[in-house]
């Protein structure tokens with residue numbers, strides 16, 4: 001067995017890997033379009049190939065921003081059906097790739113609602129989960145995926161908040177920092193265990209700036225007396241328009257402002273003719289999940305995120 005990153009001449013063999021299990025994967029259309037956009041790179045795909053005939057026996061594919069030199073998330077884990085111990089082969093492939101990357105990006109898997117009761121989905125996830133765990137991705141997080149579609153009513157504009165853009169990133173860094181206090185969002189809480197609040201806020205702002213959504217869409221929300229209430233960032237990812245990020249500063253929580261911020265984002269996208277808006281939130285962020293449900297967003301799937309403990313990442 002030989003472990004190595006992919007190269008351009010592997011393309012036909014990469015396209016020949018087929019995952020026919022109940023799980024998201026880097027299928028040929030996705031592979032080709034993300035190679036073209038720069039979200040996938042050959043050196044961010046790792047292979048285990050047979051020493052005898054060069055056949056791909058395992059393949060892992062990571063995603064990143066175009067031009068970014070580090071992969072940010074693993075998208076697909078494939079092992080050829082002929083392999084006996086697929087868990088160990090996949091785990092070894094991930095260990096080698098992590099060592100080469102110098103980081104252990106999280107594995108993002110998309111599954112349907114009710115996956116825990118679906119034997120096919122459980123089987124597809126089960127061995128990958130075990131392999132990811134052996135390679136150090138031991139933390140699990142379930143994120144709920146919501147969608148708003150244009151057949152839902154467009155929400156009214158808030159009559160108690162004023163929304164304004166601001167070209168100064170520092171203003172958003174300061175607002176993100178306040179909104180992160182006491183957050184129920186797992187990723188932010190985890191980041192705050194290893195970073196100071198300002199660095200964490202800056203990293204988030206930089207992350208949202210790298211997304212395909214426009215920086216000029218970002219809004220700060222103020223009460224009538226000029227006090228900052230929160231942030232509302234309509235955005236977009238490779239798949240289309242997303243809610244992006246929203247948050248309420250601690251002193252204004254518990255007054256339902258989350259509904260005004262979400263309405264602003266939904267209205268903003270709807271008014272530019274968007275037909276579908278996607279949003280994710282953690283299973284444990286109950287106030288946010290309730291707000292999506294009140295605003296006519298429908299839960300359509302689940303994103304499972306398997307990541308390294310932040311101190312071992």
Ligand SMILES: CC(C)(COP(=O)(O)OP(=O)(O)OC[C@H]1O[C@@H](n2cnc3c(N)ncnc32)[C@H](O)[C@@H]1OP(=O)(O)O)[C@@H](O)C(=O)NCCC(=O)NCCS
Nearest residue numbers: 182183184185246247248253254255256257258281287288
């Ligand atoms: C999620 C969030 C936007 C909710 O804002 P909000 O305007 O306070 O929401 P609501 O007014 O609907 O609050 C609903 C309930 O949840 C409680 N609550 C809200 N945020 C809370 C938090 N972070 N921790 C504990 N309880 C919280 C409120 O006190 C309220 O309780 P009550 O009904 O007993 O009064 C806000 O908590 C927040 O900014 N969190 C940090 C950022 C975040 O998680 N953004 C979403 C990322 S997807």
